[in-house]
Amino acid sequence: MTAAPGAGSDVLVIDDEKNIRATLTMCLEAIGCAVTGASTGEAALAAAERRPFDLAFLDLRLGEQDGMALLPRLVAARPGMAIVVITAHATIDTAVEAIKLGAVDYLPKPFTPAQIRHVVDQVTARRAAEARVADLEAVLAEELPGVDIATQSPRMLAALELATRAASSDAPILLRGENGTGKSTLARLVHARSRRLGRPYVTVSCPTLSEELLASELFGHAIGAFTGAVRDQPGRVEAAEGGTLLLDEIGEISPALQAKLLRFVQDKEFERVGETRTRRADVRVVAATNRDLDADVKAGRFREDLLFRLNVIEIAVPPLRERGDDILPMARRFLAFFARAANRPAPALSAAAEQALLAYGWPGNIRELRNAMERAIILFPQRTLGREALPERIAAQVSAVPRLGGEFTLDQIEREHIERVAAHAATLEDAARILGIDASTLYRKRKKYEA
Numbered sequence: 001m002t003a004a005p006g007a008g009s010d011v012l013v014i015d016d017e018k019n020i021r022a023t024l025t026m027c028l029e030a031i032g033c034a035v036t037g038a039s040t041g042e043a044a045l046a047a048a049e050r051r052p053f054d055l056a057f058l059d060l061r062l063g064e065q066d067g068m069a070l071l072p073r074l075v076a077a078r079p080g081m082a083i084v085v086i087t088a089h090a091t092i093d094t095a096v097e098a099i100k101l102g103a104v105d106y107l108p109k110p111f112t113p114a115q116i117r118h119v120v121d122q123v124t125a126r127r128a129a130e131a132r133v134a135d136l137e138a139v140l141a142e143e144l145p146g147v148d149i150a151t152q153s154p155r156m157l158a159a160l161e162l163a164t165r166a167a168s169s170d171a172p173i174l175l176r177g178e179n180g181t182g183k184s185t186l187a188r189l190v191h192a193r194s195r196r197l198g199r200p201y202v203t204v205s206c207p208t209l210s211e212e213l214l215a216s217e218l219f220g221h222a223i224g225a226f227t228g229a230v231r232d233q234p235g236r237v238e239a240a241e242g243g244t245l246l247l248d249e250i251g252e253i254s255p256a257l258q259a260k261l262l263r264f265v266q267d268k269e270f271e272r273v274g275e276t277r278t279r280r281a282d283v284r285v286v287a288a289t290n291r292d293l294d295a296d297v298k299a300g301r302f303r304e305d306l307l308f309r310l311n312v313i314e315i316a317v318p319p320l321r322e323r324g325d326d327i328l329p330m331a332r333r334f335l336a337f338f339a340r341a342a343n344r345p346a347p348a349l350s351a352a353a354e355q356a357l358l359a360y361g362w363p364g365n366i367r368e369l370r371n372a373m374e375r376a377i378i379l380f381p382q383r384t385l386g387r388e389a390l391p392e393r394i395a396a397q398v399s400a401v402p403r404l405g406g407e408f409t410l411d412q413i414e415r416e417h418i419e420r421v422a423a424h425a426a427t428l429e430d431a432a433r434i435l436g437i438d439a440s441t442l443y444r445k446r447k448k449y450e451a
Contacts, residue, residue: 009032009123014041033055153318238281248288327357347384
C-alpha cells in the first residue's frame with residue numbers, strides 16, 4: 001500500500017486557540033503526520049530547537065504576540081522547516097510580507113481538511129523535488145568533476161543565474177560557447193531546476209550522424225522507411241516526453257532537417273521518417289552550439305526563423321581562459337576526483353605547476369584541463385605535482401617561476417627547490433637527504449605549503 005502524502009512528516013502547530021490546534025492536529029494525524037502543538041512563540045521556538053520539524057503552521061495572532069515577528073525567528077532556528085502562515089484576517093499585504101519573511105504558503109481561516117491535506121502535499125512534493133535536485137547535482141559532480149556551479153567568475157555566475165531563472169519556464173534556450181566549456185552540464189542544471197525534473201533528460205549529438213540517421217534519431221521512423229528499418233522505431237523526441245531535449249551542436253544540422261525542427265519547436269508536432277501520421281510531444285528544447293549562428297544565417301547556412309525560435313533565452317558560457325579565478329580550484333577538484341578513483345591521496349600542485357596552469361590559454365577549455373589532471377594522476381605518483389607532470393604544451397608556458405637572482409623571496413625559492421626535489425625523489429627520506437634536512441623538517445615544510 002502506498003503511504004499517504006505527508007506520512008511520517010513532523011509538524012509543529014502554533015496557535016493560541018486550543019480548538020484550532022486540536023482541529024489541525026486531527027487533520028494532520030489523519031494523513032500520517034506526527035504533530036506537536038505550541039500556544040506561544042516561546043514554546044514554538046523551544047520545540048523547534050529540540051526537534052527538526054518538516055513543516056509548521058503559524059497563526060499570525062498569538063494572543064498579544066505577533067506571529068509575523070516570530071516568523072523570521074523560526075526560519076533562523078530551523079532553516080529547513082517549511083512554514084505555512086494561517087490567519088483569520090487575511091489580506092494581500094500580509095500574505096506578501098509573510099512570503100518575504102520566509103513562509104512558503106498562506107492559509108486563511110476557516111480552512112477545511114482538504115485544504116490542509118493540499119498544503120501538506122505541496123510541501124512534501126517540494127521537498128522531494130529539492131532532494132532530487134540535490135541528488136542529481138551530486139551525481140553530476142561525480143561524473144563531471146569541476147564542471148559544476150562552483151565558480152568565482154562574474155561571467156559564469158551571470159550564466160548560472162540566468163539558467164536558474166530560465167529553468168522555471170518552458171521557453172527554448174540557446175547555449176552559446178566554445179567546445180568543452182560545460183554547455184551540456186548547464187543544460188542538465190536547467191532540467192534539474194525545472195518542473196520537468198523527474199521526467200526524461202535526453203541528449204542528441206547533431207554532428208555525429210548523417211542527415212537521414214539524425215532525422216530518424218530525432219523523430220523516429222516507420223518500418224521500411226529506409227534500408228535496415230525492420231520495425232517502427234520512436235525517436236528521441238518521443239523518449240523525452242514531458243522532459244528536456246538537448247540538441248548538442250545544433251549548428252551542424254542540414255537545411256532540410258532545420259525546417260522539420262522549426263515545425264517541432266513552434267508547434268510540438270512531427271512525423272516519423274516514412275510515416276504520414278502527425279504526432280505531438282511535450283518537450284522543452286535546449287540547444288547548444290559552438291558556432292556563430294548569426295554569421296551562419298547571413299551566409300545562408302542556418303535558418304533565421306529557426307534561430308529566432310531557439311534563441312528565446314540565450315546564455316553565453318564563457319571560455320576557461322576568461323575564468324582565471326576558477327582554473328586552480330577546478331584543477332584541484334579534478335585531481336581529487338581522479339585520485340579517489342586511483343585509490344591514492346590527492347596530490348598538491350607546485351607553485352611552478354600552478355603558474356603554468358594560469359599562464360596557459362586552454363583552447364580545449366574545461367575538457368582539456370580535466371584530461372591534463374587525469375594524465376597527471378596516472379603518470380606521476382608524487383604527492384606534489386610539478387610542471388613536469390603537465391603536458392609539454394602547458395608546462396612550456398612562460399610563468400613567474402622563482403629563479404636565482406630574480407626578484408623572489410627566499411621562501412619562494414626554498415619552496416620551489418623543495419617541491420622540485422620531492423617530485424623527483426623516490427621517497428620523502430631520499431628528498432630530505434638530498435636537501436640536507438631531517439625528514440620531519442621536510443614534512444613540516446611541505447604541510448605548510450599545502451595549507
